[in-house]
Amino acid sequence: MRLALWFLGVFGVAAAVALFAGNNQGTITLFWPPYRVDLSLNLVLLLTALLFFFMHLAWRALAALFAMPGLARRWRIQHQERAIAQALLDAISHLIAGRYVRARRAAELVLDRDRAMAASGEPLTYSARLRTLAHLLAAESAQVLQDKQAREAHFHNALEQSASRDAQEMRDGMQLRAARWALEDRDAAAALTGLDDLSQGASRRTIALRLRLKAARLARQPRLALETARLLAKHRAFSEIAALGLLRSLALELVATAHDTEQLLAVWQQLDGAEKTTPEVALEASRCMLQMGGDVDIALAWLLPVWERMAEGAGTLTDVQRIKLVLGLQSAFALASGPPQALWLKRIEHAQMTNPGDPVLQYLAGVTCLQLQLWGKAQQLLKQALPRLQHAGLERSAWAALAELAEQRGDTVEAAQAWKSAATTGIL
Numbered sequence: 001m002r003l004a005l006w007f008l009g010v011f012g013v014a015a016a017v018a019l020f021a022g023n024n025q026g027t028i029t030l031f032w033p034p035y036r037v038d039l040s041l042n043l044v045l046l047l048t049a050l051l052f053f054f055m056h057l058a059w060r061a062l063a064a065l066f067a068m069p070g071l072a073r074r075w076r077i078q079h080q081e082r083a084i085a086q087a088l089l090d091a092i093s094h095l096i097a098g099r100y101v102r103a104r105r106a107a108e109l110v111l112d113r114d115r116a117m118a119a120s121g122e123p124l125t126y127s128a129r130l131r132t133l134a135h136l137l138a139a140e141s142a143q144v145l146q147d148k149q150a151r152e153a154h155f156h157n158a159l160e161q162s163a164s165r166d167a168q169e170m171r172d173g174m175q176l177r178a179a180r181w182a183l184e185d186r187d188a189a190a191a192l193t194g195l196d197d198l199s200q201g202a203s204r205r206t207i208a209l210r211l212r213l214k215a216a217r218l219a220r221q222p223r224l225a226l227e228t229a230r231l232l233a234k235h236r237a238f239s240e241i242a243a244l245g246l247l248r249s250l251a252l253e254l255v256a257t258a259h260d261t262e263q264l265l266a267v268w269q270q271l272d273g274a275e276k277t278t279p280e281v282a283l284e285a286s287r288c289m290l291q292m293g294g295d296v297d298i299a300l301a302w303l304l305p306v307w308e309r310m311a312e313g314a315g316t317l318t319d320v321q322r323i324k325l326v327l328g329l330q331s332a333f334a335l336a337s338g339p340p341q342a343l344w345l346k347r348i349e350h351a352q353m354t355n356p357g358d359p360v361l362q363y364l365a366g367v368t369c370l371q372l373q374l375w376g377k378a379q380q381l382l383k384q385a386l387p388r389l390q391h392a393g394l395e396r397s398a399w400a401a402l403a404e405l406a407e408q409r410g411d412t413v414e415a416a417q418a419w420k421s422a423a424t425t426g427i428l
Helices: 002-022 041-097 100-119 127-144 148-161 165-184 188-196 206-218 222-234 240-256 261-270 279-291 296-312 319-335 339-354 359-371 375-388 392-409 412-424
Strands: 027-032 035-040
Touching: 027 041, 035 041, 041 100, 041 127, 100 127, 127 148, 127 165, 148 165, 165 188, 165 206, 188 206, 206 222, 222 240, 240 261, 240 279, 261 279, 279 296, 279 319, 296 319, 296 339, 319 359, 319 392, 339 359, 359 375, 359 392, 375 392, 392 412
Parallel strands: none
Antiparallel strands: 027 035
C-alpha cells in the first residue's frame, strides 16, 4: 500500500511538471549592455536546479575532505577500544578458567593500552573505571599466585583510581575483595578493618555480612559473630535449620567466654528470647552458673523453659537433652534448699503423673524427694525407675542414693549391695 501511494505521488508530480512546463511561454531577459539575452523560464529553472545540485555535491565533497582527520582519529580510538575490550575479556576469561598468569598479563595489557591512549591526548571517558577494574583483576590473580607485593601494589592503584567520580561505585566492591583476601590469609583483624570502612549500605549486604561472620569467628569474637548471624538469618541468607544451628553454636561460644557469674549474667542479657530458650544454651549457661558458685535460683529459672518443653511430651527434647536437664536439675537441687525444691517437686510430680511410664521423671522425682528428706517416697521412686533406666550415669546415681538411704536406716547389708551395684554399673 505504501509503495502504491509513493508511485501515485510520483506520477502526480510528473503530471504537474508536464502541465506547467508544456504550456509555459514565459521568458527571462538579461540585459548586459550592449547585449540582451532572452532565456526560457523552463531553461532558467532547469539551470538553477542543476546549479544547486552541483553546489551541494561540492559542499559534501569539501565536508568529507575536512572530516577525514576526525574520521581517522575516531578509527584509531575505536581500534584501541576494541583492543582494550579484547584484552579485558581475555583477563576475565583466563581468571575464570584458572589461568592466573595469563589473566594478570591481559590485565596489565589493558593498563598499557589505556596509558598509551592517555599519552596520545585521546583518553577514554570511562578510563578511571577501566583502570580500576584492570588493577582489581591483576590483584586477584596475584592473590591466587601468592604474590602479596604485586597484589598490594595493584590494590592501592585501584583505590587511587576509584577516587574519581565515575569509579566511586566500585570502591565498596574492592574493599569486599580485600576483606576476602585477608580472610584467605587468616588475617581476621585486617578483614574486620576493611569491612568497617564500607559504606552503611554496603556493610549490610549479604556478602559483607557473610565475610564479617567469617572474620568474627576467625578472630574469636562470638558476640560480633552472633550479631552478624542474626542479621543473616533475618535476611534469609541461610535455611531455617542451618540458621538455628549456627545461632545455637555461636550462643554456646558466647556463653563459654564468661569467666565469672557477672560476665555470665551479662552474656545472658545479650541473648535474645529464642536463644535463651534453646535447650543446649540454657543447659550450658545453668551448668556454668552452678559451677561458678552462682545463684541457684537464676540457674533454675534458666532451666524452667527447657523443663516446660520436656513436660509438654515426648519428642520435644532429645534423649541427650533430657539427661542433661535431669543432671542439671539434680545439681541445682543439691545446692538449693527450701521452697524452690518444693515448688519443683510439684512440677515434677505433675509431669510424672502425665507420663507415668517415664523412668527419667521417676528418677528425678526420687532424687528431689531425697533432697527434701522424703526418704520413703524417694526409695520407692528410685526402685521403680532403676530397672528401666538406660543411662549409666543416672543408674549409678540411683544406686548411690539407695545406698545412702540404706545407711540412714542402718541396713549395712543392703547399703553394701547398693554401693557394689553403683560401682559396677556401666563396666559391663
